[in-house]
Amino acid sequence: MMPDKNKIKLAYLYFVPKPHKPGTPLRPIGSGMSSPTIKISKMLDELIRPLFDKYVKQTTLIDGVHLVRQLEKYVNLGLLKATTHLCTFDITDLYTMLPQEESISILKQFRRHFNHTHVRGMTIDAIECLARIVLNENFFSYNNQYYRQIKGGAIGSPFTLTLANIFMWHWEQPLVEHQKKSNELYGRYIDDIFLTSNDSIQNLTKMLEDANAYHPNIKLTGSGISPIRLSPIGLSPLANVHCTFTNTFGGASPIGESPLYFRQYGLWNFVNWRKFTVFSPIQSVEFRQLAKVQ
Template sequence: MTHPSTLTSNLTPQEIEALEDLSHREDIVIKPADKGSAIVVMDKPQYVQECLRQLQNTDFYTKLAVPIFTDSIPRIQQTVQKLLEEGNLHKKQADYLIGEQIPRSRRFYILPKIHKPRDTWPTPNMPPGRLTVSDCGSESYRIAEFIDFYLNPLSTKHKSYIKDTYDFVEKIKKEQIPPQSFLFSLDVDSLYTNIETPLGLQAIRNIFNKHPDPSRPDEALLNLLELSLTCNDFEFHGEYYLQTKGTAMGKKFAPAYANIYMAQWEETAFSKCSRLPHHYYRYLDDIWGIWDHSQQEFETFLQILNTHHKSIKIKSVTNDQTIDFLDTTVFKGPNFPVTHHLDLKVFFKETDTHALLHYRSHHPRHTFRGIDYVGLVFAFATEGRVGRSLARSFGGVSASPNLNLAS
């Protein structure tokens, strides 16, 4: 017997009515911002124009007369059947991967980059967008899960790996920094879409060879991965397109795939360098490091990285004292001349709305596991009274007694 919920909505009838009205508006598009947790309301014609601007880039996309995702279904079924016959899957797993529902086409959309300087926007009232393809319900959605199951553990095995902000903080706290060094951050331009598929597949094959596993169906995984990358068609505004280079955000395996590719890119690029960073950490396409050689030698290092693979381009920021990275500002504090340890404080982009889920909000309890505890700990440890007030607002979260980030 089920009992009716005693919870009541924390929205007023007027607010509910307004949300329903907005959801049925056809002249606007509402999306979350690419960064900062803001909600962006866009004029639909301008949103469509920005999407089409990106889709007209023939280096990455080509228009299709008809979708091709249905052609992938028998190829997937054949590979899954072979995995079943060879004992790599049991029947229930094979049925799950093939699926019973009729697949739908992938859907293209963009997340507005409102954090970009306004003078770089393609039109005055429309920011550039980060392309995303919704893979949910597609013919290869479950196959992408299967690929990620094997790639994800391998994607963490390189020396520069950072799991998240908390992991970065724990690493940096232990590092001693040469006094005359400077800090740098690097950003890979549009990493996902700039990974050339042959090079990406070779990186996966190489890591399979480096970490052999008799129970892992390497050839089947490579076949399914190639299928997912080369048959990544999608729908937008009633038209069909094929992504001809890289992989789009939305594929379950995309972060692990990009991480493995970048790990090989680093290894081969660094082999060309006579000087390397004193410290070097990477979170997907965001890189942080310490350089203890000359500025000219850093420029040479950067030039080697930018010419190593023609599709991978790096943007850099350097500073003698401070650098922003992920959710942190890393800096040489007043004690640095003595300790040679860096200090950290929380960093927010100008467009950040500081929107965290309130512990009294009308959500299922499991949802609260997604609260950014690291951000709250940063706030508590580095922002004094404001941080403590923020922590109390979100259910009494406080800093760990073993985590001292304050300078």
């Protein structure tokens, strides 16, 4: 893990547009593939990410197809009703809003919670020390000036994603427990959250407002609630879903409609691509219409 002085380079900051967001804001990216701490970051990611994937898979969404399969289970259990709402919301600037010391503390809680005092022979204290180096010693250049990041982590650093996921594991526990007690879906893809509810719009909005107050650095935006219209006879409940997105916090009028068409078959192993703008946990994805292989 020792950096080679002849190969290391100072990280630099650049921006990429987010065209799916109003006003096309910019996402800050720290390019640190040759930074002094990149090897430590990669090692920590290799150590901790498998633990997160193992223990938090029940509430982690992988992609749009995974979401569809979760909805299929929801339907098969008879939980989809005329009153069911689909809701999706985004966590604002997750990577750059992570409180550094609190995130390291939650990393220790995560390992103790799942009884991992050592990972490949490395102690909790050693991992804490290395994680602090990755977060606190994050220097970069921008416009010929030099900076040190004092909140959050570099988006281009491998360990930042894993640490953000573990921080969100801790943050989302009240929501997860609420959804379990209500027999509703809850899933998260990094900073995008999807859930179902058969509660009233007022109670659902209150629940999300409460979640918005869990932590001062974690703010929920762009929430969409979509009523489900049950399908005609002969089609599955997911065969004809109509989504209407609304701003639950601001009470604004619908910002758009996207009809989604799913046909449910016994065998889902052929993917027919069709482009939609949908409530997927991955923004502006190509949603997949699944068809049976003949």
